[in-house]
Amino acid sequence: MTGASRQLPAGFAELQRFTGLWAGETTNARIAARSSSDMPTIREFYDAAVPRLAEALAYCAQFPLLEMPAEAANLYRLMLGLAQATIAVEIHGQPRAPGTPWPNSIVLEQGAVPFG
Amino acid sequence: MNEQSGAGAALQTNFTRAAGLSHAPMPLAPYRSAAFFELERAQIFERAWLMLARVEELAAPGDFVVKSVPTCGKSIIISHGKDGGIRAFHNSCSHRGSEVVSLRAGHAARFVCPYHRWTYGTEGQLLGVPDEASFFDIDKKTCGLKPVACEVWEGWVFINLQREPEVSLAAFLGPFAAHLQGLHYQAADHPVVLSATLEANWKVVADAFIETYHIPVIHPQTIGTTFSSRANPFARLIDATILGAHRAVSMYGNPDFRFDETHFVHNIAYSAAATGSVIAAATKEGAVNFLDHPAVNPVRSGSWSMDVNHLFPHTHIDCGPGGFWTHQFWPVAPNRCHYEVRFYVPKAESAHERFQQELYIGRVVEIVLEDLSNVARTQRGIDGGGQEFMQLQDSEIGIRHALEQVMKWVEAPTVAQALA
Numbered sequence: 001m002t003g004a005s006r007q008l009p010a011g012f013a014e015l016q017r018f019t020g021l022w023a024g025e026t027t028n029a030r031i032a033a034r035s036s037s038d039m040p041t042i043r044e045f046y047d048a049a050v051p052r053l054a055e056a057l058a059y060c061a062q063f064p065l066l067e068m069p070a071e072a073a074n075l076y077r078l079m080l081g082l083a084q085a086t087i088a089v090e091i092h093g094q095p096r097a098p099g100t101p102w103p104n105s106i107v108l109e110q111g112a113v114p115f116g
Numbered sequence: 117m118n119e120q121s122g123a124g125a126a127l128q129t130n131f132t133r134a135a136g137l138s139h140a141p142m143p144l145a146p147y148r149s150a151a152f153f154e155l156e157r158a159q160i161f162e163r164a165w166l167m168l169a170r171v172e173e174l175a176a177p178g179d180f181v182v183k184s185v186p187t188c189g190k191s192i193i194i195s196h197g198k199d200g201g202i203r204a205f206h207n208s209c210s211h212r213g214s215e216v217v218s219l220r221a222g223h224a225a226r227f228v229c230p231y232h233r234w235t236y237g238t239e240g241q242l243l244g245v246p247d248e249a250s251f252f253d254i255d256k257k258t259c260g261l262k263p264v265a266c267e268v269w270e271g272w273v274f275i276n277l278q279r280e281p282e283v284s285l286a287a288f289l290g291p292f293a294a295h296l297q298g299l300h301y302q303a304a305d306h307p308v309v310l311s312a313t314l315e316a317n318w319k320v321v322a323d324a325f326i327e328t329y330h331i332p333v334i335h336p337q338t339i340g341t342t343f344s345s346r347a348n349p350f351a352r353l354i355d356a357t358i359l360g361a362h363r364a365v366s367m368y369g370n371p372d373f374r375f376d377e378t379h380f381v382h383n384i385a386y387s388a389a390a391t392g393s394v395i396a397a398a399t400k401e402g403a404v405n406f407l408d409h410p411a412v413n414p415v416r417s418g419s420w421s422m423d424v425n426h427l428f429p430h431t432h433i434d435c436g437p438g439g440f441w442t443h444q445f446w447p448v449a450p451n452r453c454h455y456e457v458r459f460y461v462p463k464a465e466s467a468h469e470r471f472q473q474e475l476y477i478g479r480v481v482e483i484v485l486e487d488l489s490n491v492a493r494t495q496r497g498i499d500g501g502g503q504e505f506m507q508l509q510d511s512e513i514g515i516r517h518a519l520e521q522v523m524k525w526v527e528a529p530t531v532a533q534a535l536a
Contacts, residue, residue, distance in 0.1 A: 027477055034478075053384060060467040076467060083474035086381040087482060091337050100485040108481070109456075110309040112473045113463055 006074040009059060015052060015078060018045045022081030023074055027111040034084040034095055035102045046089045049082045066114055077115055127348050131356040131513045141505035142519050147317045147498050153450040155526045160429050161187045162277045163531050165288045167431045169194055169273040172305040173221065178238055181221045182207060186454050187447045192264055193217055194273055197239040204266035204275045205240050210259040236261050269293065271301060282531040290360030296425060300405045302439050307458040308477055310484060316491035318430060318445040318453035319519065324487055325432055325443050326424050326514035328367050334490050338483050343421055345370040353511045355415045361428035361521050361535060365514045366414055369421030385472045406439065426514060428521055451495050457484065
């Protein structure tokens with residue numbers, strides 16, 4: 001899926017430009033977004049998305065988790081991408097744990113339901 | 117039993133002596149020797165009961181999973197038969213030996229070999245042979261899928277690669293069974309599964325997950341402050357129990373751990389579902405039955421993070437405040453293993469819960485990544501051959517007992533003697 005088809009709900013337009021990288025379909029894709037990005041890229045997304053996190057989760061919570069309309073699901077996956085960006089910003093101060101390789105042999109064989 | 121003494125004083129332990137184990141340095145040759153690796157394959161992995169699955173993976177008749185046993189080059193079908201029985205088979209056709217099932221899991225009324233369409237029932241029986249008339253007095257009754265010994269204990273599915281296992285699963289489990297008997301395995305139908313190929317002997321990796329001495333050093337940002345504190349700066353164990361060939365250790369947890377205000381998103385994620393530990397994903401309320409079990413936080417410590425229940429030879433069943441998870445360490449070569457971790461997390465019911473899980477999974481991947489680098493470094497050091505022995509301290513009792521048992525099985529002519 002391309003970024004262009006990841007339309008966000010009205011009211012979240014300023015986050016639209018981040019969907020191509022951060023609203024990946026799976027946890028693996030969102031981990032890859034963090035692991036392969038530099039800190040300025042991660043930080044720019046984190047700083048833009050954090051002030052909208054509570055609002056975005058409340059918006060998505062209007063719908064059953066397994067039956068979100070496409071635009072809500074796009075916004076929700078973007079917030080899951082924020083969870084990944086958070087690992088870099090709040091835990092490591094760098095994209096991955098210090099001294100660890102990317103790419104590496106770790107595979108998420110089965111993720112959490114949904115969007116895992 | 118060891119209780120923490122006053123604040124600021126070190127936790128004193130005496131596990132190794134109390135268990136009657138030696139205090140001697142332990143050999144490193146079993147971590148690098150190709151000859152020892154071959155003995156482990158033959159004497160341990162081809163003789164011990166090996167945990168391969170949970171029943172929730174094949175809940176209904178007709179469900180099946182295919183598991184690999186990389187140590188022994190096996191592919192095993194575990195089938196929930198129409199008659200309700202759970203059986204294991206070699207994934208190999210009775211015609212010319214081809215692999216029959218290429219899916220990793222599924223639901224089927226029958227198994228059809230993709231090579232010449234020989235067809236088997238869910239109980240392994242040969243049902244159909246195309247152009248059967250061209251074969252020579254084929255005895256279909258003896259041409260079913262070749263069975264592998266299979267038993268189920270508390271929802272865990274085990275196999276044994278001996279044609280006639282020398283001991284029953286119950287005899288193999290010994291006191292381990294009583295220790296975990298009746299544990300409520302919550303969210304057992306919803307594992308998050310991570311795997312990795314690690315450049316280290318399987319015991320190097322298993323060892324890393326049964327000691328906490330390394331945690332303040334290797335995981336300072338991810339979990340260091342959860343497992344250690346000023347009262348227990350070196351993360352000493354709070355309990356250790358020898359259970360036949362198996363063992364259990366209980367790990368310290370810092371009761372004062374909180375995310376500080378710089379962890380802005382973490383605080384939003386965890387505010388509604390505090391679990392007392394970042395290693396947990398479930399809520400405290402859902403874990404009450406689980407936490408009541410006597411093997412979970414066995415000393416009922418207020419400073420507890422998790423228990424490791426090490427099921428011989430290569431499986432850890434871990435329990436924490438929010439539930440259980442497993443590690444498996446499959447030997448592949450003297451300095452390589454296949455590692456798999458399964459975190460059983462409740463299916464999220466809200467946008468908030470699933471967000472918290474994403475953060476949790478992200479942290480877990482980082483912890484595994486830290487260990488991945490560490491075990492490769494450990495193995496390179498061992499392979500260099502400069503050290504013949506390792507010095508083990510009291511909180512590394514799990515490593516000492518595991519290696520003693522491995523050495524015992526490798527030398528024992530019979531399984532009964534290995535278990536004696």
